[in-house]
Amino acid sequence: MLHRRxxxxxxxxxxPALLFLFAFTHYPALNTIISSFFSTPRGRRPAKFIGPExxxxxxxDPVFWKVLSNNFWFAAGTIPISIGLALLMALxxxxxxxxxxxxxxxxxxxxxxxxxxVANIWMFFYxxxxxxxxxxxxxxxxxxAINLLGNPDTVLAAMIVVAIWKEAGFFMIFYLAALQSIPPxxxxxxxxxxxxxxxxxxxxxxxxxxxxxxxxxxxxxxxxFRLVDHIFVMTDGGPNNASSxxxxxxxxxxxxxxxxxxxxxxxxxxLILLSVLAIGQFFLFDRKIHYQ
Amino acid sequence: MNAPEIHGQSIALRGVTKTWDGLHAVxxxxxxxxxxxxxxxxxxxxxxKSTTLRIIAxxxxxxxxxxxxxxxxxxxxxxxQRDIAMVFQSYALFPHLSVAENILxxxxxxxxxxxxxRARLAKTAHMxxxxxxxxxxxxxxxxxxxxxxxxxxxxxxxxxxxxMDEPLSNLDAKLRNTMRAEIRELQQSIGFSMAYVTxxxxxxxxxxxxxxxxxxxxxxxxxxxxxxxxxxxxxFVAGFIGTPPMNLVPGADLWRHLTGFDSAQTDGLENDxxxxxxxxxxxxxxxxxxDGAGVRTQVRSVEYLxxxxxxxxRVGDSSVLARVSSSSPLSPGESATLTWRADDMHYxxxxxxxxxxxxxxxxxxxxx
Numbered sequence: 001m002l003h004r005r006x007x008x009x010x011x012x013x014x015x016p017a018l019l020f021l022f023a024f025t026h027y028p029a030l031n032t033i034i035s036s037f038f039s040t041p042r043g044r045r046p047a048k049f050i051g052p053e054x055x056x057x058x059x060x061d062p063v064f065w066k067v068l069s070n071n072f073w074f075a076a077g078t079i080p081i082s083i084g085l086a087l088l089m090a091l092x093x094x095x096x097x098x099x100x101x102x103x104x105x106x107x108x109x110x111x112x113x114x115x116x117x118v119a120n121i122w123m124f125f126y127x128x129x130x131x132x133x134x135x136x137x138x139x140x141x142x143x144x145a146i147n148l149l150g151n152p153d154t155v156l157a158a159m160i161v162v163a164i165w166k167e168a169g170f171f172m173i174f175y176l177a178a179l180q181s182i183p184p185x186x187x188x189x190x191x192x193x194x195x196x197x198x199x200x201x202x203x204x205x206x207x208x209x210x211x212x213x214x215x216x217x218x219x220x221x222x223x224x225f226r227l228v229d230h231i232f233v234m235t236d237g238g239p240n241n242a243s244s245x246x247x248x249x250x251x252x253x254x255x256x257x258x259x260x261x262x263x264x265x266x267x268x269x270x271l272i273l274l275s276v277l278a279i280g281q282f283f284l285f286d287r288k289i290h291y292q
Numbered sequence: 293m294n295a296p297e298i299h300g301q302s303i304a305l306r307g308v309t310k311t312w313d314g315l316h317a318v319x320x321x322x323x324x325x326x327x328x329x330x331x332x333x334x335x336x337x338x339x340x341k342s343t344t345l346r347i348i349a350x351x352x353x354x355x356x357x358x359x360x361x362x363x364x365x366x367x368x369x370x371x372x373q374r375d376i377a378m379v380f381q382s383y384a385l386f387p388h389l390s391v392a393e394n395i396l397x398x399x400x401x402x403x404x405x406x407x408x409x410r411a412r413l414a415k416t417a418h419m420x421x422x423x424x425x426x427x428x429x430x431x432x433x434x435x436x437x438x439x440x441x442x443x444x445x446x447x448x449x450x451x452x453x454x455x456m457d458e459p460l461s462n463l464d465a466k467l468r469n470t471m472r473a474e475i476r477e478l479q480q481s482i483g484f485s486m487a488y489v490t491x492x493x494x495x496x497x498x499x500x501x502x503x504x505x506x507x508x509x510x511x512x513x514x515x516x517x518x519x520x521x522x523x524x525x526x527x528f529v530a531g532f533i534g535t536p537p538m539n540l541v542p543g544a545d546l547w548r549h550l551t552g553f554d555s556a557q558t559d560g561l562e563n564d565x566x567x568x569x570x571x572x573x574x575x576x577x578x579x580x581x582x583d584g585a586g587v588r589t590q591v592r593s594v595e596y597l598x599x600x601x602x603x604x605x606r607v608g609d610s611s612v613l614a615r616v617s618s619s620s621p622l623s624p625g626e627s628a629t630l631t632w633r634a635d636d637m638h639y640x641x642x643x644x645x646x647x648x649x650x651x652x653x654x655x656x657x658x659x660x
Contacts, residue, residue: 189386192351193449290387
């Protein structure tokens, strides 16, 4: 009897969170998978089951492949550099330097600022002719103006820079916390043995930071698919889809072109991609990681 | 026991001073550790013993003074150039490395040839009984085993000096006793010089060739354990060494409560003591109960310790602890007369705490 009651209470306590989790995560995900096998409903024509037709269409869609490769380069550009930069910044602000609180704050600021607002500032940096970059190029080196956002060859790189700037400070906080949990006495023990800074970093610090690196890299992968706000503001995916990413393309397909069936198909692809990457990372790293 | 494998080097501190934000951590320290000997730095927390060790190690640097290792001035040299090994209180094991990798850490840093690494690891592991644990991570070991790994990392390097900062304080009492003997034996068989920091006087007394007793950043007394115990240089040393430590009673208090003596012997003693600002020290284990002449006291509490009984007696405003045989029944509130041999008495100046060399003449008559 008592056991029964405890069971009821347990579910009652869980239910608010469960309700939201099912309503906004599990149900939509399931619904998306189902929708991906249906045609887009239009006017009086309801959605009908079309099997894998959406998937076949996707494989034929040159924009999908373009967007996928963009996303690959976006991820390849942002993930390693933002993690590396985060680690460097964390090491730097963890050392005994003057004004390190200020440095920490400065590094963390991009995380706090809304990306939409920040994108506008970066728009100014990139503006051809009188933007910050051209001011420096022209003023200091006498180089001609360039249109970084208007050129399909440079626009993705410009987006990558913004994303790195936004993310590195956030990851730095995790590294900083991890660094501070490494006892200073380990450094002293290594000193006594004559281990240099680099040796200590490579053989002791880096391995002890691995759990953080796994966490951060999973987040970085997710963010490389998720972080598209600045594309709305700065390029709208252009020119010629050169800066369009998968999530941005899904948004366009669903809410600009109203091809919701196809958008659902693209979403399923993204979900699968993310799950495979996250699980893969765990398996890849897990053997090497020492958890305290 | 085999002949020592390596020759320990001497350590010498000459006028070493270190301040933190204007506060003296250690002040004008002069210490000599003869080669191949075991020196224990002993003192209450905050006395500067750890700072002294860290200055020897090169983890801290002296503001003034010199650190000599062998005949070399290493005052400004980094730890790695001092020919030292060190064991930390928290062991400082690398949690992600196996026992073998932890022990070999220094040899790998210095790129010792692989075969030599293997041979030395096998020998060290055998010496410390770690052979079966080499593949484990520190977290999978007990506290005592972790301690051995830290020891292994220190001795595999075959340095001429080993420094230990309260290495046993995280172990339980029983293990501490066995490790104490083990460390002492390692030191003697390998032959390095040892500087060892502890706040546990039992460790100091049992292990050391030389005890350096520190207080408030200064050396109170340095000498062999027997000397520290038998001839404490100051009242502080007397009140620190011994379990329980020496009773320190103002002379005037003691003389006021003399009983059973010839009044010719005792007249004026009280005034002499008060004038001379004399503190008398007597160890609890040297006190006997007597029916004859002695110091008259009130028993306040009795603590039964098995073979002995610790009796807390009141003499004027002071209390005197006596360790007496359990066969003499005493209970709180009773009066007891205490006596001791004149040779067991120590005299200190009440103001400076320094030991007074000569025994004030007439007390010798009192206690036979």
